[in-house]
Amino acid sequence: MTTEAAAPAEPEHRLHPMSWLFVLVAQLKQFIVPLIALFLFGRRDEGGLWPLIGVGVLAIGSLWQYFTYRYAVAEDALVVRSGLLERSLRVIPFSRIHNVAVEQSLLHRVFGVAEVRLESAGGSKPEATMRVLTLADALELETLVRRRGRAGPASTRAPGPAMPVADDGVAPDRATHAAVTTAPEPLLRMGAIDLLRLGVVSNRGMILVGAGVAAFSQTGGRLWSNLFERLGGSWEAWYGSNDLPLWQWLAGGLALLAAALVVVRLLSLLLAVLQYYGFVLSRDGRRLTVERGLLTRWRTSASRRRIQAWTLTEGLLQRWLKQRTLEVDTAASQQEGQARTLHELAPIAPREDCDRLIEELLPQARWHALDWQSVPMRGWWRRMLSTLPWIVLVTVALSVRFGAWGLLALAWLPWAAVQAHAEARRAGWTLGEELVAVREGWWQRYWRFAEVDKLQALRLTRSPLDRHFDTATLWLDTAGAGARSPQLCIRYLPHASADAVYRRLSSELARRPLRW
Incomplete structure (x- = not known):
């Protein structure tokens, strides 16, 4: 969000004096391999000076960014200024910031600094990247966003030595500081x-x-x-x-x-x-925070209401160990990758711990009391259709190389049929007052669910086979879904049932306001 109506309530602040070094390192990462190759294997003549000139230009650009980058706190937003010849002004409302990521690499730890990224819902890139702040200022800025993420009046205190700000946006005095500042509640630790x-x-x-x-x-x-x-x-x-x-x-x-x-x-x-290493999931009010990493420490946080969809996964080895994985999709920038956003609430945890997290964070969904409905078995064979082209290609390739022995690859067909039948037998769905959920898979099982208020779009599709067998597939879209996230869809339902669910959800979405 860019505007000229910026009225910071506090003086503007600069980045850390060593921030130019980290900007330079980040810029050199994409050129480091060619530069090393040129230094080691290039010709020793005047042309070898060109890489040094390029590094010098990048260093000047890094210093330029340090001297021209400013940030300050306005009434209810963060104001970021950058540039001198081409000036840029960004006013980022606290209510727009959905995710705060704090990164500390080994180099960051040496200088006692951290990099901060402020991300919004569905953005192609972070709203602001502060490279770098002192660790104290980075954590204070994270606290400021957490306390003032909701709309309302805000105090005018800036990050750094500032007083913490309460959930209602009012800066408390020192006497009431302990009453409004509570320690984060650990929800899960990994040993x-x-x-x-x-x-x-x-x-x-x-x-x-x-x-x-x-x-x-x-x-x-x-x-x-x-x-x-x-x-x-x-x-x-x-x-x-x-x-x-x-x-x-x-x-x-x-x-x-x-x-x-x-x-x-x-x-x-x-x-x-x-x-x-050192993975900790904690809750501070309505905000969830994950801290992890051995060499590079990641600290990322997001409001509970920014979670758009949930995925509970259980592979074969996890079933043997009685473990599961709990992941979420948040309405935040996807360009930076899932490593820098709040994605994994439990990379691996016992089944009862995953169920406990869902019950604590989604109490209104009544996870243990869901009424699961099965999918008709008559179309089970349709689940193996996607594997047939691959089996044919592998069989042809092996037959060309080994002759008739390559036909042994067709032995995969019975296994594909068994897997498809098992997946169809386990597939199910449920629709409650607050939650819609599906379960799929057999070898690799997963549960995908979302709050009804978080649904973005509904699609009812019918292929020629669907029209022949009078079935349909209902697709439920949410914000923030990654490329690796399973689809939230109910496959091969009888057309009448799929249409009834579609109409019910359409009515609910029209009646309820969309929540991010």
């Missing part, structure tokens, strides 16, 4: 055993595997060729060999698969420790 479980059940190690494959692909195959030549043969000769019997191919493939699974689990454990 070492939880991190071990998370590393075992998650596939986060594939992120590092993918990054490694991408890095090695830039070598043009020379690294791999040299490696196999040292082992006694060239890569091309080993790959082109057709003399090995099938059982050796299968044994080698199983051994490589087992080794890959072990490596992925170890990498997943490493990432779990780095990302979720």
Whole structure:
């Protein structure tokens, strides 16, 4: 929100004096690999000075941002000024700020500073990024947003040594300070055993595997060729060999698969420790805060009313360990990624702890008393239609390479049928006064639910198969849904039932105001 009606109630504040260094580091991240390659492998002539000139230009730009960036607190908004030749003025109402993220990397910790991002609902980028503030000012700004996130009069005290501000927007005096400032209430903590479980059940190690494959692909195959030549043969000769019997191919493939699974689990454990060490979910009034991370500490918070949808997940390994994952979608910027927004309320936790969190944060939904309704089984086979093209492609590829043995891939069809039948048997939905929920999956189970007031749009779709079997699919859209979030939809309902649910929800949404 940009406007010229800015009347800060306090003098403007600058960023931390070392903020230019962090701006420079952030700008250099996208150029660091080419610069290192140019310094190490480039020619030693006058052209080698160009990278230094580029770094100098970035450094000047970082200093320019420090000297021209200002922020101050107005009556009910945060005022941010930047630029000198091309001036920018942003007035950000506290009621518009949906998520506050505080980041502390190792470099931040050395200087005792933090980076703060203020995000709004559905924005393509944060409303403001303050790189960087002292840690005390960053936490005070987070407190200021938390206390004055609701519309109403606000005090005129700025972050820093300012007095805390109460929920009603009135700055208390020192005598009543203890009465309005309460300690956050911890809702969930993760210990070492939880991190071990998370590393075992998650596939986060594939992120590092993918990054490694991408890095090695830039070598043009020379690294791999040299490696196999040292082992006694060239890569091309080993790959082109057709003399090995099938059982050796299968044994080698199983051994490589087992080794890959072990490596992925170890990498997943490493990432779990780095990302979720010291995980704490706490509640301060209506605001939820998550703090986590080993090397880089993340602290992100959002108001409870900003949560748009919920996802409860239970994989096969999680079922064996009696664990689940609870995630939420918030109405905040999605461009920065889910790592910087309030997304995971419980990366992994016992089933009863996840149910307890839902009951505490959604008491009006009556999670344990929901009346689940099943989906008719007659269209169970439609759930396996999406896998048929992949089975055909794999079968053709293997048949070209191994001849008739490649037809063994068709053995996946019975398993796909069993899985589709099990998914259809478990699928269900429920619609209460305050909550709409669906449950799907069998191997990987999930529950997806949202408050009726948070629904953004309804869609009733019918494919040719739906018209033939007199069924329909009802899609329920909410704000803030990520690309990896399951769909909130009721599949393959009888058309009459789907239409009745559609009309009921349409009537409810028309009667109730939309809540963000």
